[in-house]
Every structure is written in structure tokens, then in C-alpha cells.
Amino acid sequence: MPMRHSPLPLAALLGAALSFLPGCESAKSRGPSPSDTQVQKPAPVQDADAWKRARVGDRVTYTFSATQGTEPRGGGTARTVEGLLTLEVVAVQQPWVWVRVAYTDAAGKPLAQTRLAQDLLVPVRADTTRPIDVPHGGEATAELPSSAGRTWEALRYVSDQRPVDGPLRTRVYANTPGPLYLTHGLIDASTETAGFHIPGGFSLKLREFREGSEGASAPVPALDRPLGAGAYYERRVDVGPAPGVQRVCFAAERGYLLRTEGPVNPDTDVAPCSDFSEAEPEALEEVLMGLPWEALASAPGPSAAAPGTRGTFTVQDRAVPALTLQSREDVEGTQRVFAETYAADPWTPALVGLPYEARFQPLSSSTERVVAGGKLESEGGTRIVRWGAWMGAK
Incomplete structure (x- = not known):
């Protein structure tokens, strides 16, 4: 169904328009995040050279x-998605390590959820362009879990924010990541x-790991579907x-993702995405x-069967099959027309x-006011x- 919008004055409309930019999504669609935790403990010692030995x-896996x-006040239906998450190194050309990420069902077949249906590529720098220190949150206790055929020396981090309507969050990390360096030892x-x-939650459990062969090589894959x-x-x-x-840039260093967003200045824009400091x-x-949580929380996007106007969205030399959804709203005598165009x-x-x-x-959105x-009028x-x-x- 078309999204409903409320008419806004110009200043407020700017905020609404920017909400279509990443990083400005509503809290409703966000899953529980690491920032929900407040108590910090020192993280296990990380092997600074693990990515260099990839x-x-x-x-x-x-x-x-x-x-x-369902919604706390009722409505909607319960939803579940489960399967396997696999990270695999598919190419190494130092200082870059190319990691392929795939969500599949238990048999290794693609999932039905559109957002999880295709594998993604993540080129990761094996070194860092600046110090990166992201401590795990929560109260830490030592334990010796057995998983994937091995007993690990590990720390369990627990952060319980339920008394203030936050989540109960638990993470178990190996003190020495070893072959689990792709996920910092998770x-x-x-x-x-x-x-x-x-209401709901998610869980992740180590199933297996494999170490590549010494001297193995593979060509660098095309960055067709980047995370x-x-x-x-x-x-x-x-x-x-x-x-x-506005330009949004992405990078990754030693298993940490970096994202920047800012205006493009054509007078000084020599090389895109040159500063992640x-x-x-x-x-x-x-x-x-x-991502699985977001796949469940996000409203289903338009599909080939969705009501709307089929057409083509043109950008640069690309012709993208698209669907445009349009709605009207009359508030205090002023009628507005809202349009959003999505990739079909x-x-x-x-x-x-x-x-x-x-x-x-x-891909595009617009608001127009109906005048005499x-x-x-845009x-x-x-x-x-x-x-x-x-x-x-560069």
C-alpha cells in the first residue's frame, strides 16, 4: 500500500525528505542495536594481524x-525467519580481503525474504586508517562454551535494559578469535x-568454521551487490x-563497517569517499x-503485483524497471499529492x-500541493x- 504522509511546512518537509536518506529511518523499523547497552567492559584481546593472514x-557459518x-497494541501477524548465515573469504589482494555474505535456509537454498535472497560482497581492509576500538557492552563473565567441535575460552557479555523498556542482549566472544576473526570471535x-x-528477538549460534589452504588464490570478484x-x-x-x-560512502576495516554522509561540493570533490576519519x-x-530483523520489521516493498504505475526510472545511462505509488491527502482544506518510485x-x-x-x-519521492x-505545485x-x-x- 502507498505510504501515508502528513502535510508539512517547508522546514519540516526538509526533515521528512531527508528521512528517505539512510540513517534517518524510524525507530520502529530498527532492530535492537549495540548502542542499546550502556555498561562497558574491556573486550577480549584482538589479533591485530588476523586479517593480514586471511x-x-x-x-x-x-x-x-x-x-x-504482533504490535504491542494489537494488529499485524507474527513473523519468523531462520536459516544459515555464512561468511567466506573469496579473494585476497592485500591490503584487501573480499568476504561474501550469504543467508540461506538449512539446505543452503535462497530464502523467500527478498531482503535476504541474494549474497552480498564486503571488501575489508586488513589494516586500519585510524585506531578503531569498539568495546563490547554489558557485564562480562568468563566461561568455556563448546561449539563447532571445540571448547573456547570466552567472555559472555549481558546487558539487561528491560527495566527501561530496552532489550536483553547477550553476546559470547572467544578470548582469542583464531579462525573466527571474520566476526571478531563471536x-x-x-x-x-x-x-x-x-515483541520478539533474534539469536545466532556458531555451527562450523573452516580455514582456507595455504597459497589458495582466486580472482577479485566484481562489486555487483555490495553490502x-x-x-x-x-x-x-x-x-x-x-x-x-548528498553522498553516502561505505568502507570496512578489520571487520568494522564505516559509513559517512554529507553534501557533495563540486569545487573540492576530487576523489569520492576519501575520508572516513x-x-x-x-x-x-x-x-x-x-538484517534478518529488518527484513521482518520493514513493510513489504512493492512487487510486480502491487498496485501502482509501472514504468522506468532513468538514472545516468541506466533504465530501472520501477513502480510508482501515489496517494492524496486533504488536511485543513489543502490537498497534497505524494509519490514514491521503487525498483520493481x-x-x-x-x-x-x-x-x-x-x-x-x-529511488525518488516527491510532494506536490494542489493549488487554484x-x-x-512542487x-x-x-x-x-x-x-x-x-x-x-583514486
């Missing part, structure tokens, strides 16, 4: 399950929501007195644990190279205008 064929119940994880949030790292996209925001273009790092495993298939070859988060957002004579909108890989472009 081999083609290094792999770690987890079982995962995500569940969401062995077990779970999060349970509480309070006014959508984000190594790529960028730009969106034009035509709202207010100073419309402009202010980016807030987020552990790769935390991002990957959040978020995985269409026409979107090759587009970062994951942008595939499920509107039935004419439409109040602004957003439109994706460019994307690509910044790796190798």
Missing part, C-alpha cells in the same frame, strides 16, 4: 533465527525485545532554499545480525553496484542520481 576459503510478534548471540517495542563497503551512492534533495546532492565504526557481525525488483541487474541499503528505499485550478522531493565503486577510482 586465506581464500576461510569460512564461518552460524544458524540464525529472528522472530517478531560464538553465540541473542537479543530479546521488551517494553513498547515490537556497502567499497561503494557509494548520491541522492539529490530538492527541498528548501539550497537544494543539493569521522565515521562511527560498527562491527560487521552486528550489522549482519540486524531490488536485485535487478540495472541496479548493479548499488549499496544494499539504497535498494530498498524509494487544480494545478500541482514542495520538494528526493531522487537518487548516481552510484558506483570508489575502490580503484
Whole structure:
């Protein structure tokens, strides 16, 4: 169904338009995140050179399950998705390590959820361009869990924010990651929501790992379906007195994802995505644990069977099969027309190279006010205008 919008004055409309940009999603669609924890303990010692020793064929597989119940005030239906999450090194060309991420069912087949149906590529730097320290949250206790045929010396981190309507969050990390370096040594994880949030939670458990062979090699794959790292996209925001273009850039260093967003200055824009010094790092495993939750929480996007106008969204030299959804709303005598255009298939070859988060957002959105004579007057909108890989472009 078309999204419902409320008419807004110009200043507020800017905030609404920017909400289509990543990082401005509503709290309702977000899964429990590491930032929900407040008590910090020292993290296990990380092997600074683990990524430098990466081999083609290094792999770690987890079982995962995500569940969401009905809304706290009723409505909706309970939803569940479960299967396997696999991270595997598919190419190494130091300082870069290419990791393929795949969500599948227990038999290794693609999942029915569109957001999880395709594998993703994550090029990760084996070194860092700046110090990165992201401590685990919660109270830590030592334990010796057995998983994937091995007993590990580990720390269990527990953060219980349920008394303040937060989640119960548990993570178990090996003191020495060893073959689990792709996820910083993660062995077990779970999060349970509480309070006014959508009831449910998710869990992740180590199933198996494999170390690649010495000297194994493979060609660097094309960055066709990036999780984000190594790529960028730009969106034009035509709202207010100073419309402009916003660029979102992604990188990854030693298993941490970095994301920056800011205006494009054509006078100083020599090389895109050249500075991640202010980016807030987020552990790769935390991002990957959040995707199944988001797949359940997000409203289903338009499909070929959805009501709307079928057409083509043109950007640069690409023609993207698209669906445009339109709605009208009359508030205090002023009628407005809202339009959003989505990719009919978020995985269409026409979107090759587009970062994951942008595939499920509107390619364009607009708001128009109905004035005298039935004419439409634009109040602004957003439109994706460019994307690509910044790796190798410098």
C-alpha cells in the first residue's frame, strides 16, 4: 500500500525528505542495536594481524533465527525467519580481503525474504586508517562454551535494559578469535525485545568454521551487490532554499563497517569517499545480525503485483524497471499529492553496484500541493542520481 504522509511546512518537509536518506529511518523499523547497552567492559584481546593472514576459503557459518510478534497494541501477524548465515573469504589482494555474505535456509537454498535472497560482497581492509576500538557492552563473565567441535575460552557479555523498556542482549566472544576473526570471535548471540517495542528477538549460534589452504588464490570478484563497503551512492534533495546532492560512502576495516554522509561540493570533490576519519565504526557481525530483523520489521516493498504505475526510472545511462505509488491527502482544506518510485525488483541487474541499503528505499519521492485550478505545485522531493565503486577510482 502507498505510504501515508502528513502535510508539512517547508522546514519540516526538509526533515521528512531527508528521512528517505539512510540513517534517518524510524525507530520502529530498527532492530535492537549495540548502542542499546550502556555498561562497558574491556573486550577480549584482538589479533591485530588476523586479517593480514586471511586465506581464500576461510569460512564461518552460524544458524540464525529472528522472530517478531504482533504490535504491542494489537494488529499485524507474527513473523519468523531462520536459516544459515555464512561468511567466506573469496579473494585476497592485500591490503584487501573480499568476504561474501550469504543467508540461506538449512539446505543452503535462497530464502523467500527478498531482503535476504541474494549474497552480498564486503571488501575489508586488513589494516586500519585510524585506531578503531569498539568495546563490547554489558557485564562480562568468563566461561568455556563448546561449539563447532571445540571448547573456547570466552567472555559472555549481558546487558539487561528491560527495566527501561530496552532489550536483553547477550553476546559470547572467544578470548582469542583464531579462525573466527571474520566476526571478531563471536560464538553465540541473542537479543530479546521488551517494553513498547515490537515483541520478539533474534539469536545466532556458531555451527562450523573452516580455514582456507595455504597459497589458495582466486580472482577479485566484481562489486555487483555490495553490502556497502567499497561503494557509494548520491541522492539529490530538492527541498528548501539550497537544494543539493548528498553522498553516502561505505568502507570496512578489520571487520568494522564505516559509513559517512554529507553534501557533495563540486569545487573540492576530487576523489569520492576519501575520508572516513569521522565515521562511527560498527562491527560487521552486528550489522549482519540486524538484517534478518529488518527484513521482518520493514513493510513489504512493492512487487510486480502491487498496485501502482509501472514504468522506468532513468538514472545516468541506466533504465530501472520501477513502480510508482501515489496517494492524496486533504488536511485543513489543502490537498497534497505524494509519490514514491521503487525498483520493481531490488536485485535487478540495472541496479548493479548499488549499496544494499539504497535498494530498498524509494529511488525518488516527491510532494506536490494542489493549488487554484487544480494545478500541482512542487514542495520538494528526493531522487537518487548516481552510484558506483570508489575502490580503484583514486
